[in-house]
Amino acid sequence: MNPDVLSAALLAVITPLVEARRPGAAEGLTTADLPLERPKNRDHGDWASNAALKLAKVAGANPREFAAEIAAGLEAVEGIDSVEVAGPGFINIRLDAAAAGALAKTIVEAGDGFGTTDARADEIINLEFVSANPTGPIHLGGTRWAAVGDALARILASQGARVTREYYFNDHGAQIDRFARSLIAAHEGAPTPEDGYGGAYIADIARRVALAYEGDIDALDPAAKQEAFRELGVNFMFTEIKQSLHEFGVDFDVYFHENDLHDSGAVERAVARLRELGHIFESDGATWLRSTDFGDDKDRVVIKSDGNPAYISGDLAYYLDKRERGFNRCIIMLGADHHGYVQRLMAMCAAFGDEPGVNLQILIGQMVNLVKDGQPVRMSKRAGTVVTLEDLVEIVGVDAARYALTRSSADSNLDVDLDVLQRRTNDNPVFYVQYAHARTHNVGRNAAASGVDRSDFAPETLTHETEAALLGALQEFPRVLAYAGEVREPHRVARYLEELAGLYHRWYDNCRVIPQGDDPIEPVHRTRLWLNDATGQVLRNGLRLLGVGAPERM
Template sequence: MTPAALAELVRTTAVDVLSARGVDTSVLPEKVTVERPRNPEHGDYATNLAMQVAKPAGLNPRELAGWLAESLSQRDEITSAEVAGPGFLNLRLAADAQAAIVRDVLTRGAAFGAGDLYRELRVNLEFVSANPTGPIHLGGSRWAAVGDALGRVLTAQGAEVTREYYFNDAGAQIDRFVRSLVASARGEEIPEDGYGGEYVAEIASEVVRSQSDDVLALPPEERDEVFRRVGVGLMFDEIKRSLHEFGTDFDVFFHEDSLHNSGAVAECVQRLKDSGNLYHAEGAWWLRSTEFGDDKDRVVIKSDGAPAYIAGDIAYLRDKSERGFQLCLYMLGADHHGYVSRLKAAAAAMGQDPESVEVLIGQLVNLVRDGEPVRMSKRAGTVVTLEDLVEAVGVDAARYSLIRSSVDSAVDIDLDLISRHTNENPVFYVQYAHARLSSLQRNALSLGIDRGDVAGADLSLLTHDREGDLIRTLGEFPRVVRSAAELREPHRVARYLEDLASAYHRFYDACRVLQPGDDQPGPLTVARLHLCEAARQVLANGLSLLGVSAPEQM
């Protein structure tokens, strides 16, 4: 019995108990919460339902808990139901009911953990979106890992997710990048406000080599246009390649300049003028964003007639709405806090639901080695890049380390730690558990032990405390995935996997699975092999949600 099934059983029992005493059952919540108590001596699961509904029902919480305990104790699935404290209800499951979790895992396989929280919801997930003026830096690397994992988690909950990269190929930063390329190609000093690093020289040389004519001999305007078109394209190709090698791919690469070239920006500006949500002052056009929850009005068209950056944001929001997205998620860096209210206000001003816009802000990532910050990348010139990190520790360790902490907090990644093949390294700890479980199944087959179909196994034999702890941990996985999707926190999956690996290792130390010598395997061996396969399956499912491999041997 999964926690969700137990919660439903508690609720239906509460309906019967209240109805029998003439109490209005509308006081009951739609979904009952059951949780695993921190102290296993208190039971397998606990619920505070009696305390939650006693007051609106006009009842004493301990008395209500007692009625629920009496009724639940009559169920075959429950071995004991006890009242604790002011009205908590502690429950212990029958071995057969608990083992149903193992059957559920093995029956659903790779689909175990999936749900329908966001069934038929169309989500636009925009992340990374680094300017094509240099390699992906460490902050962008965090979003590459977390954004991809969030997309997987949302998909597991039924959402139709489009991963989108907003290609900032318009504006002053691109102009500075082009000037840097031209200066490098001509052997001149990079402009003071330009971009340094070896990659600039590499791209500049490639632009020159790619042209049949001497590009540097062209008139300045034509020359710069070639460096813009070819150089930015080469940089973006490299960004796409490094992301793909990191396991992060996008469905859409949206070009910012398309909004300007197509007239979409001008059309949105006119719509805002017509609606009165844009006003003229101090020579510029301003969005009345304070009327929609922003802390100040924003300039949309500057006094020189050029569009401000938010003009593209507004047109981009409208474009997403016209493409049918019901939820637009933006994953932005630590210096973008002002974008939360700004984007919501822009959506509202355009007549869209501001709640359809969500902005996640990620904090900084620092790399340390021997307790000291890692030096800057020579190739990038100013930052540690995604490729630097992957080269140092590999894709799996890099992704897992970037995902396993909440993006709300800054994180220090210890390169020495995540390079070790020891249990101190979280990703190794989880992957090793999967490899160990895979090896166990191979060893069983080599001994001629076929666990057979789970339907024929006597899983009621799994009565050891460590077996029960492992089974209940497996049963938590669907709830964890749902919470990760609902709260936009894929790190919950990583932390769960570490708990699961720990529960498995404790079980393995306490419960022998394969018998030594020539002992013939009995029903308990078969039952434990099924439990081990269920644990392996859930570890594989969780690692897949993180985009991390599940090795069968290490």
């Protein structure tokens, strides 16, 4: 029995009980008003509800007495084995084995679709993440956002949202000029500029620029030379960034160029819109956004007194551009060093008449540190000063890197132990989960060789305590996905998969799919094969949403 069916049964029992006490009081009551959750202690049953406590006042009843009446009604529902009232009015529900075990067949038949829904079909999401400056390889912070952002996009899409992955290509500003000067210095054999970029990759890009330029690049005047190294260097660097992300399993739908905002008149349009709304004023020769009206700590200069756009002008133009492209949810992932921008960005959202936290959401990611032999890893072979995406993948591989970066809350600092990730043992979380999936396939192969198939399904035979625990966890998968999407936290899926893997391994140790010796094949063996395959399906679905492979052999 899935939670939707159980919620419907709970509603059917409660509605007449409320109406009998207070006619009309149950009008508008829905299953959303009747919470169901998995008890932390499995001895308390399969499901628990505080509906009696929540609705006692509406019904004009004593909560515990009301819970007893609800329990009596639920006990008559097919598939429910027993109902108990606990404490001041909590309701603990235990399903019979057949009702609980039916889930295994449901999962297998749903296949890749198990856990998906269209609940977020009204959300058109622009998810902007990574957006590393094209001045060097992607560092670990950007790598973390690549893993988390792509997983979040997959999870949101699984819940029906239309998600566009977007990379904001920062090809405008002082850092690009410093990058070009660094390339020229490397080309000319001069020291790296004091505010420039170092590392072997700079010399490599400089060589490629000189070879790609049509003509003698050294014959150009300084301004033309700077522009040539800027344009070609940025293109080469960004091509490398895109290739690195692709090999990491992350591809974007849109690469948005910051320069386009300034070349297309988007900044002027954003200022005009805000002026129409009454939020722009002039002072000291500059154009200002009155952002303090929307919670910012000070008003912001949009156009400086010299006529040049201030930094926030690009943010205004970019946000308006996203909204005009039809996105009703704009999610931006930023590094910890951008935390100070959140308040002004939310004020910007409100100034446009939108709702902060709904139309615009900012996610902040914390630092990542690599640890090997108990010591931090700080140097890159190629970038010199920072460890990069390529460094991490070279050491542990794509699957381990993505899983390690996704399994912890992004708003907490993360230490990645490279020694653990390279082990093929249970203390390596990605190995633990992938091995559970591979084991389900191994069980399936051995079952086929022994003549055990899924020709029979007798869910009432799944009575072992490890089977009840495993079924309970499998039932939770759709809810885990829904909640992970709602709170924008993919790590909840990873932690769920680790728990599921542990329950599967315990079930494997206690319940046989293949008869022992010359014992005959019975319905319980075939039914356990359904449960085995259902577990493999959920592990596979979850790993896919994290962008991690699900090997069939290990």
